Amino acid sequence: MGVNADPLVGGEGFLTTTIEAFANWGRKNSLWPMPFGTACCAIEMMGVFASRYDLSRFGAEVARFSPRQADLMIVSGTITYKMASVCRRIYDQMPEPKWVIAMGSCTCGGGPFDSYAVVQGIDEFLPVDVYVGGCPPRPEALIDAVMKIQKKIEMKGAPIV
Amino acid sequence: MSFDVEQAVGSLQNEFPQNIVNIKEYRNETTILIDKESINKICNYLKHNLDFTFLADLTAVDYLEVKSPRYEVVYHIHRFGPDCEENVRIRLKAELTDSEPTIDSVVSIWSGADWLEREVYDMFGIKFIGHPDLRRILMPEDYEPFPLRKDFDVRNREASKKSFEKALEDGTD
Numbered sequence: 001m002g003v004n005a006d007p008l009v010g011g012e013g014f015l016t017t018t019i020e021a022f023a024n025w026g027r028k029n030s031l032w033p034m035p036f037g038t039a040c041c042a043i044e045m046m047g048v049f050a051s052r053y054d055l056s057r058f059g060a061e062v063a064r065f066s067p068r069q070a071d072l073m074i075v076s077g078t079i080t081y082k083m084a085s086v087c088r089r090i091y092d093q094m095p096e097p098k099w100v101i102a103m104g105s106c107t108c109g110g111g112p113f114d115s116y117a118v119v120q121g122i123d124e125f126l127p128v129d130v131y132v133g134g135c136p137p138r139p140e141a142l143i144d145a146v147m148k149i150q151k152k153i154e155m156k157g158a159p160i161v
Numbered sequence: 162m163s164f165d166v167e168q169a170v171g172s173l174q175n176e177f178p179q180n181i182v183n184i185k186e187y188r189n190e191t192t193i194l195i196d197k198e199s200i201n202k203i204c205n206y207l208k209h210n211l212d213f214t215f216l217a218d219l220t221a222v223d224y225l226e227v228k229s230p231r232y233e234v235v236y237h238i239h240r241f242g243p244d245c246e247e248n249v250r251i252r253l254k255a256e257l258t259d260s261e262p263t264i265d266s267v268v269s270i271w272s273g274a275d276w277l278e279r280e281v282y283d284m285f286g287i288k289f290i291g292h293p294d295l296r297r298i299l300m301p302e303d304y305e306p307f308p309l310r311k312d313f314d315v316r317n318r319e320a321s322k323k324s325f326e327k328a329l330e331d332g333t334d
Contacts, residue, residue: 081321082301085328116308116317117300125325 027071027097028153031060031146034070034094036087039077041104044136053139058146067093072149074142075126076103078111079119088125099152101145102128105135163247164240166191169211170251176206190252197234197255201265204253207238208270215239216271217250221281225311232257232287234264257287266292284309303327 033055037045048055055061064070067090079087091100102122105111108131110120122128129152130145170191174181180199185192195203207213217237225231236253257264266289267274278289279298286307289295297304301324306313 081318081325082328084325088329089332115315116306116313116321120318125329 024153028150029059030062031058031072031099031149032062032064032070033060033072033074034067034090035063035065036073036075036090037077038075038079038083039104039106041076041106041136044139045074045076045103045142048139048142053143055143055146058143058150060146067091068095070094071098072101072146073098073126074101074103075107075122076136078106078113079122080117081119082117084119084122084125087122091126099129099149100126101130101132101142101149102126103132103142103145104137105133108133111135164242164249166249166251169207169213169240169249172211173203173206176210177203190250192252192254194254194256197257197264200253200255200267201270204236204238204267204270207251211240213238213240213249213251215241216267216273216277219267219274219277219281221285221287223285223309223311229258230256231259232262232285234281234287236267262286263288263290265290266295268292283307286310300324301328 035042035045035049037043047053049061049063060072067073071094073091073094075087091098100122102108106113106118107122110118112135114120119125130148132141132145134141170184170193173193174184177195177199180196180203181193182196183194185194215238217239218235219237220235222233222235223231224233233254233256238251238253240249242248255264262285264287266278268278268289269291275293276298278292279295281287282289282292282295283297283299284307296302300308301321304320304324306317306320308315
């Protein structure tokens with residue numbers, strides 16, 4: 001979707017679109033991540049937020065440790081059953097529309113921890129949009145996941161409430 | 162003035178000839194097996210008469226199908242010398258039976274034993290008599306099995322799931 005005004009009308013043109021497409025265009029370019037970091041993947045996630053990989057290039061640099069102001073949950077790190085209810089609570093506190101990235105092997109499927117305490121994949125209790133494998137994933141992989149989320153928002157959109 | 166392990170062991174042997182079951186020396190580590198009833202008085206003596214002021218670690222081992230009695234509680238006790246070469250460390254062990262896995266708490270001697278004993282209780286179900294607050298420390302409070310016991314399947318997630326679902330329902334995280 002283009003927003004540049006037609007140069008023929010001297011910058012004072014107009015465009016037609018739907019409210020939904022316009023809102024989703026805004027959403028996809030201003031994702032506010034809620035970082036739910038519990039292990040080493042969180043260190044890699046910090047690297048993605050910091051200057052070298054710079055997630056702000058994708059409009060997603062405003063990491064809020066408050067779920068009420070976030071619309072993208074990045075779960076990065078081993079989730080135990082004791083932590084799972086906290087994770088679910090925080091997800092429930094985020095306002096709609098919201099998306100979830102499962103970052104790293106542990107969140108995707110338990111990783112090496114096939115044990116009594118570790119959840120074998122956060123999709124047991126959360127609706128996951130994008131899975132990122134790796135232990136930990138490279139920053140580029142997380143950036144790719146954010147771009148996939150952006151694509152998902154653009155293509156499928158989210159209802160205007 | 163120097164102080165070595167032999168001195169400590171000798172002094173213990175003189176003081177508690179009845180309570181010391183076995184003394185082992187392996188690769189400069191001394192392990193003293195004692196009977197569980199005397200844990201408090203031996204620890205008291207070690208701390209107040211021999212200056213073993215620091216409990217470095219407290220843990221347990223489950224020897225199911227390896228030997229009987231089933232459990233051993235292990236204490237690593239440290240004595241700070243005036244210079245680092247005079248630091249001395251000994252290991253105390255006490256055996257507990259499957260039918261009565263209880264031992265006196267040493268929290269009144271080393272308060273650092275508080276969380277260590279809670280962890281041993283959490284993982285092995287060994288009860289420490291006289292502990293001020295013997296609750297689970299790592300697993301959820303309504304969790305039932307003791308996961309580090311050898312007869313517990315380490316991949317069994319049923320109890321964890323139950324606690325998780327209950328926590329979701331009650332809203333108690």
